[in-house]
Amino acid sequence: MAYKKILTIQDISCVGQCSLTVALPIISACxxxxxxxxxxxxxxxxxxxxxxxxxxxxxxxxxxxxxxxxEGIKFDAIYTGYLGSTKQIDYVADIFKATAGQGALLIxxxxxxxGGKLYPGFDNAFxxxxxxxxxxxxxxxxxxxxxxxxxxxxxKEQYDREYIDLLINKLLALGCKNxxxxxxxxxxxxxxxxxxxxxxxxxxxxxxxxNGCHGTGDVYASAFVGALxxxxxxxxxxxxxxxxxxxxxxATQQLDNHWYGAAFEPVLYKLIQAVQEQDIY
Numbered sequence: 001m002a003y004k005k006i007l008t009i010q011d012i013s014c015v016g017q018c019s020l021t022v023a024l025p026i027i028s029a030c031x032x033x034x035x036x037x038x039x040x041x042x043x044x045x046x047x048x049x050x051x052x053x054x055x056x057x058x059x060x061x062x063x064x065x066x067x068x069x070x071e072g073i074k075f076d077a078i079y080t081g082y083l084g085s086t087k088q089i090d091y092v093a094d095i096f097k098a099t100a101g102q103g104a105l106l107i108x109x110x111x112x113x114x115g116g117k118l119y120p121g122f123d124n125a126f127x128x129x130x131x132x133x134x135x136x137x138x139x140x141x142x143x144x145x146x147x148x149x150x151x152x153x154x155x156k157e158q159y160d161r162e163y164i165d166l167l168i169n170k171l172l173a174l175g176c177k178n179x180x181x182x183x184x185x186x187x188x189x190x191x192x193x194x195x196x197x198x199x200x201x202x203x204x205x206x207x208x209x210x211n212g213c214h215g216t217g218d219v220y221a222s223a224f225v226g227a228l229x230x231x232x233x234x235x236x237x238x239x240x241x242x243x244x245x246x247x248x249x250x251a252t253q254q255l256d257n258h259w260y261g262a263a264f265e266p267v268l269y270k271l272i273q274a275v276q277e278q279d280i281y
Contacts, residue, residue, distance in 0.1 A: 002076075004229050005033040007099065008222075009092055010081030010111075012038045016045035017261025018215030019082055023222040027079075029268050030226025030275050035075065037064060037095070039088050046120070047214050048260055056084065061091045065098055074101035079225045081218060082111040084121070086129035093133060107228070108137040108176075109221040113145040116155035135175030139234070141221050143183045147171060161186070168196050180238055182220060193242050197234040204239045209249045213262035220245050227275050240274045 006027060012020045020036055027034040039061070043053040078096050083089055096106055110130050112122050127149050134140050134150060144167070148155040151170035156163060164184060171179050181194040185208065192205035223244045227237035247270050248262040255263055 003033065004076040005035060005074075006077040006079055006225065006229055007035045007037060007075040007095075008079045008081065008225075009037040009039060009083070009095070010218075011040040011042060011084065013042045013045040015043065015260070016047075016049070016215065017264065018045050018218045022215060022218050022262075022264060023079070023081065023225075025268070026219065026222040026264065026271065027226045027229075029272050030223070030230055032226055032229045037061065039082070040084055045214065045260070058085060058088055058091070061088065061095065065091075065095045068099050073099060075099055075104055076101055077105040077107060077225070077229055079107040079109070079221070080133070081109050081221065083130075086126055089126075089129040089133050093136065096136070105138040105228075106136055107139045107141065107221075107225055108134055109141040109217070110134055110146045110150065111217065113149050114143060114217075116145050116148070116157075118149065131174055134171070137176040139178045139180060139228070140171060140176040141180045141182065141224065142171070143217065144181065147181060150174065164194060165201075168194065168201075172196075178234060180224065180234065182217070193238045195235045195238045202235050204235065204242060206242055206246060209246060209253075211253065213249055213252050214259075215261045216245050216249065219248055219262055219264050223271055226271075230275050232275070240271070243274065244271045 008023045010019045020038060024034050024036060038057055040057050041055045080092055112119055112130060131150055145155060147167045151167055153167055153170060168179055179196040183191055184194050185191040189208055190205050191208040192203055195202045220241045223241035224237045227240045247267040248264045251266045252258055252263040
């Protein structure tokens with residue numbers, strides 16, 4: 001298999017185990033060259049910390065792209081996480097057009113909502129811009145809240161397969177090719193992942209662990225991307241990523257006062273082992 005190179009575009013929270021500080025090591029551990037384009041630099045993430053610093057790097061993005069074009073740099077995939085503005089979304093689409101290699105994948109984690117609410121600072125204009133980016137995605141990785149905002153479907157805590165099918169169909173109508181819908185729970189104490197790839201529905205269920213961690217969405221998306229780029233099927237990648245997140249949460253719960261992120265490093269070897277195993281799915 002060729003040695004693949006992926007570009008991930010999201011912010012850097014210097015402390016907090018999220019965004020680029022998890023994407024870079026996790027994708028690298030999967031054996032993929034991980035290149036980064038920071039959208040902003042924060043001293044910490046914004047959940048639970050106060051007085052954090054923030055430097056917006058939006059206007060650096062097109063200049064970086066121009067240098068890459070001059071150097072003839074191309075990527076086998078581009079994976080986007082948290083983007084801070086509609087302008088950054090527009091830049092991402094332009095960067096993909098300019099730097100995508102032949103057959104390159106666009107993988108979009110529309111990180112903008114949870115619990116039925118948009119993250120602070122986001123509004124309907126951002127949602128509309130994100131719809132456009134999601135419509136170009138080869139793989140779209142929303143949670144249920146994000147899927148609801150993207151499709152204008154009412155957010156529900158309790159739902160059935162019909163509701164999930166509605167979300168899937170409306171997401172497909174945006175133009176995205178394949179969907180990995182996270183946090184889908186059909187039974188108490190359980191949660192899972194819906195994988196809709198090439199018209200086929202599959203569901204992977206696992207135990208829901210109480211007291212989850214900040215940043216597990218970033219850990220999940222990065223592990224999924226790493227496994228996928230190593231040639232795993234979408235279902236196998238979704239399963240590997242879900243199992244890894246569970247291990248990260250368990251590892252974090254063994255620590256005292258580790259409230260700000262998921263301790264993904266102590267169990268990173270388990271992800272490496274899973275990616276190296278033969279794909280039977």
